[in-house]
Amino acid sequence: MALVNLTGKETGTWVHIGTETTIEDGAVVAAPLAQLVDADESFFKAVGAVGAVLATDADWRAVAPLANKLSFVVINFPSFSDGRGFSLAVRLRKDLGFRGEIRATGHTIPDQAMHLLRSGFDSVETPDAREEAFKAAVKRYQVFYQSDFTGRTSLAHARHARAEERKAS
Amino acid sequence: MYAYDQYDHALVNARVGEFRDQVNRRLSGELTEEEFRPLRLMNGLYLQLHAYMLRVAIPYGTLSANQMRRLAHIARTYDKGYGHFTTRQNVQFNWPKLVDTPDILQELADVEMHAIQTSGNCIRNVTTDQFAGAAGDEVADPRPYAELLRQWSTFHPEFSFLPRKFKIAITAAKEDRAAVKWHDIGLILKQNDAGETGFEVIVGGGMGRTPVIGKTIRDFLPEADLLSYMEAILRVYNEQGRRDNKYKARIKILVEDLGAEEYARQTEAEWQAIRNNPIDVPAEEAARIRAFFAPPRLEVLSDDVAEVDDLARQNFLFAAWVRNNTGKHKVPGHVHVTISLKPHGGIPGDATDAQMDLVADLADQYSQGEIRVSHAQNLILPHVAKRDLPALWKTLDAAGLGAANQGLLTDIIACPGLDYCALANARSIPIAQAITSRFDDMKRLMDIGPLKIKISGCINACGHHHAGHIGILGVDRRGEENYQLLLGGSGAEDASKAAILGPGFGEEGIVDAVEKVVAVYLGEREDGEEFLATYRRLGPAPFKEAVYGAR
Amino acid sequence: MAKKLSGPQMVIANRLDDGRVVFLDRAGGWSVTPANAAVADDEDAIEALANVAAASVAANKVLSVEVIEATTDENGAPWPAHIKFAMQAKGPSVRADLGYQVALNWEN
Ligand code: SF4
Numbered sequence: 047m048a049l050v051n052l053t054g055k056e057t058g059t060w061v062h063i064g065t066e067t068t069i070e071d072g073a074v075v076a077a078p079l080a081q082l083v084d085a086d087e088s089f090f091k092a093v094g095a096v097g098a099v100l101a102t103d104a105d106w107r108a109v110a111p112l113a114n115k116l117s118f119v120v121i122n123f124p125s126f127s128d129g130r131g132f133s134l135a136v137r138l139r140k141d142l143g144f145r146g147e148i149r150a151t152g153h154t155i156p157d158q159a160m161h162l163l164r165s166g167f168d169s170v171e172t173p174d175a176r177e178e179a180f181k182a183a184v185k186r187y188q189v190f191y192q193s194d195f196t197g198r199t200s201l202a203h204a205r206h207a208r209a210e211e212r213k214a215s
Numbered sequence: 216m217y218a219y220d221q222y223d224h225a226l227v228n229a230r231v232g233e234f235r236d237q238v239n240r241r242l243s244g245e246l247t248e249e250e251f252r253p254l255r256l257m258n259g260l261y262l263q264l265h266a267y268m269l270r271v272a273i274p275y276g277t278l279s280a281n282q283m284r285r286l287a288h289i290a291r292t293y294d295k296g297y298g299h300f301t302t303r304q305n306v307q308f309n310w311p312k313l314v315d316t317p318d319i320l321q322e323l324a325d326v327e328m329h330a331i332q333t334s335g336n337c338i339r340n341v342t343t344d345q346f347a348g349a350a351g352d353e354v355a356d357p358r359p360y361a362e363l364l365r366q367w368s369t370f371h372p373e374f375s376f377l378p379r380k381f382k383i384a385i386t387a388a389k390e391d392r393a394a395v396k397w398h399d400i401g402l403i404l405k406q407n408d409a410g411e412t413g414f415e416v417i418v419g420g421g422m423g424r425t426p427v428i429g430k431t432i433r434d435f436l437p438e439a440d441l442l443s444y445m446e447a448i449l450r451v452y453n454e455q456g457r458r459d460n461k462y463k464a465r466i467k468i469l470v471e472d473l474g475a476e477e478y479a480r481q482t483e484a485e486w487q488a489i490r491n492n493p494i495d496v497p498a499e500e501a502a503r504i505r506a507f508f509a510p511p512r513l514e515v516l517s518d519d520v521a522e523v524d525d526l527a528r529q530n531f532l533f534a535a536w537v538r539n540n541t542g543k544h545k546v547p548g549h550v551h552v553t554i555s556l557k558p559h560g561g562i563p564g565d566a567t568d569a570q571m572d573l574v575a576d577l578a579d580q581y582s583q584g585e586i587r588v589s590h591a592q593n594l595i596l597p598h599v600a601k602r603d604l605p606a607l608w609k610t611l612d613a614a615g616l617g618a619a620n621q622g623l624l625t626d627i628i629a630c631p632g633l634d635y636c637a638l639a640n641a642r643s644i645p646i647a648q649a650i651t652s653r654f655d656d657m658k659r660l661m662d663i664g665p666l667k668i669k670i671s672g673c674i675n676a677c678g679h680h681h682a683g684h685i686g687i688l689g690v691d692r693r694g695e696e697n698y699q700l701l702l703g704g705s706g707a708e709d710a711s712k713a714a715i716l717g718p719g720f721g722e723e724g725i726v727d728a729v730e731k732v733v734a735v736y737l738g739e740r741e742d743g744e745e746f747l748a749t750y751r752r753l754g755p756a757p758f759k760e761a762v763y764g765a766r
Numbered sequence: 767m768a769k770k771l772s773g774p775q776m777v778i779a780n781r782l783d784d785g786r787v788v789f790l791d792r793a794g795g796w797s798v799t800p801a802n803a804a805v806a807d808d809e810d811a812i813e814a815l816a817n818v819a820a821a822s823v824a825a826n827k828v829l830s831v832e833v834i835e836a837t838t839d840e841n842g843a844p845w846p847a848h849i850k851f852a853m854q855a856k857g858p859s860v861r862a863d864l865g866y867q868v869a870l871n872w873e874n
Contacts (some may be wrong), residue, residue, distance in 0.1 A: 053285075073505055112225055120219070126253070126376070126527060127253070127336065127376050128376065128452055128458065129336070129374070129375065129376030129377055129378075130453060130458075131454075132372065132373045132374075132376065133373055133450055133453045133454050133455075135372055136450075140489070140492075141292040141488070155250065155253070157233075157237075157253075157257075158368070158376075160372065161372045161373075161375055161376075163369075163372075164372035165372045165373050178489055183233075186229055186232070186233055187226065187229050187370070188225065188229075189222045189225060189226060189487060190226075190372075191226075191367055191369050191370065191371075192370075192371060192372060192494075193492070193493040193494065194372055199493050200367075200493060200494075200496070201222050201366070202366070202496035202497065202500040203496070203497060203500070205220075205222070205224075205500060205503070206497050206499040206500055206503075214674075241782075241826075242782070242783065243826075244825075244826040244828070248782075248823070248829045262780055262829065262830055264786035264787070264850070264853055264854045265786075265787055265854060265858065265865060266780070266784070266786060266787075267784075267785035295864055304852060309858075310785075310864075311784065311785075312783060312784035313782065313783055313784060313785060314783050314784065441838045473835075562860055562861075615852060633849070633850060633853055634853065634858040634859055634860050634861075635858055639850075642859060642860075644858075645859060645860060648860065694848065694849065695849075696849065
């Protein structure tokens, strides 16, 4: 597996834990959302940093009470065609104000690189064979018709922002 | 018409480059078909029965003469000399080679066209009234809004992998010529009491296996809020639409499951949360786009033109054509002209390269260089001076484009069916040909009056059979083509679902059945009553008896 | 179409580069002429055809491969039994000037 960094921000490394795993103090761990919902304060104290692993059908509202405890979120795509993952990332950024890393795992395709990045993902885990194609896809387009979570405003705004600047100067 | 700026050009050119790369990777074996399929579909490239098929978007049905010439060139150079205009105001080429498709897309990009999002589970080409900008009965030109929607939906980061395909239609006229109530989202442009422009928003219409007429979730949405409101509707759908069953994945099922009120409530809540985000375009951008659609400067002329009246008196076919195929324009002395692609016995919606070139030339000569495509699979010259009608008609007629049947029984909508389509159960086109040959008599057709026949080759309903006054659906009955007869549908402002009349027929039988249905109407109609009104008044019983009575 | 097939069978596909309809022929290649199609009667032979076809898919020569029921045309040559595949073999019924039915201008 390769990790493609979409935003250029620092990406983390962590261990995935299940219910059975014993956690070393200070470890950086990723755990399924349900497990985190049930976890008590001592768990959050013990670990170094924690992230939630979300299925694409996770309800973003269920993440809300935990949001300020999470350092990162993993959204796992069962299939590239499951577009709920994009809305979920948007919800985390837009409605929960989440600023940590959001990573896509599971089945995504290189041609979705821009969709991921623009919906608020920072990184994507992909088979080695797809790494280059993912990296190339991020560079292909320069302008977009929508404002997005890279901080870019839509072409509609950009067209006139430039006009505004010209007027002002 | 909208004209690309450098950014629009950059986007479609980047897309062509991307697709060229993908095709190369496919041909070299780097991509498997499984991986390539969604990519080619997002560029409108299908595999049909005989070959690949490329579906090219004609944004909201508007084409320039030059763009039409390019379509003719593509048909001639890369295809077999013809194209097929579809019920989604698109054009399909039936025989392109995979290796040629990047070049075709480049040819299109050079004239500001593309095949982006003509397939796949994304927001498809937005459709609208074919007479937009010309019709006498519209509140405003709907196309600037359609262009806004085109831009907003193109490569949308969040809504490109929806549960299912998503279709939006806009109308601005009293008469709904865009079938908005049959779309995932239907928009009716209107003015409120304060004179502000906005939209009635309808969601959850759709055909296919489960036909549903859309429901209004907002009576008036200010025009400036269009995109943020669309975004709210789409987010609710993307999150909650079903993904476990392809046939239950359209928004219509979610709207039924939640109820229209709940769908409206969730949309409204989300919209309130996002309406101040930079989603809606600045007023300057709306104005920039609107300026492209400024009405052409047409000379105000008299509506009484002696040459037209003279020729109409001498020539019944010309008179019929003027009556059926031309309609009231905003500017006196002008009309919009429908060029029928439904010659009797012909293939509905097909046009040869030569015909496309001719229509392009005629558009330059008579219609400000503008052409439209209707969802009824005809071409329109939107701005024609009445005094030019005789010359225009003679030229069209000589090229096999003079059929005077717009809106009449032989103006049949038919999907490609089993002659081309890999999903089909039965052929559609031969049924249309048989019906139009059987009714090949303009006097009889004029007597019958407005009657819409719509034919689909399978339950996917690309031929809109649910919305036909007479609908015909091809099914597979133990390996044989069989046709079901439906009556009473409408795609207009009085939208209704057609109902199956009874058991299906073979090819011959379905044509007889149509004839019997028409005979009942002619016998039963009251003064001035059109077919649909008679059917609604009488119900199916007399029709059933006439069609099946002998059994 | 998970329907169980019976009787003699043949393999139909579309060529990758141009999409053209082809049939697996007796030499293990792909022919645009249905008359050249290999027809198999028993399970082993059918499976052998399917394997050759699958290898061809893996080699990115064809796609949309289907094992289909075969009948014979008026000359006794192999011909698809089902209407859909017969349509593929012939070309559109409404354009007799196009497709295999005119053995045609589509340089093979
Ligand atoms: S209705 Fe069916 S047969 Fe007709 S074009 Fe659509 S999918 Fe094909």
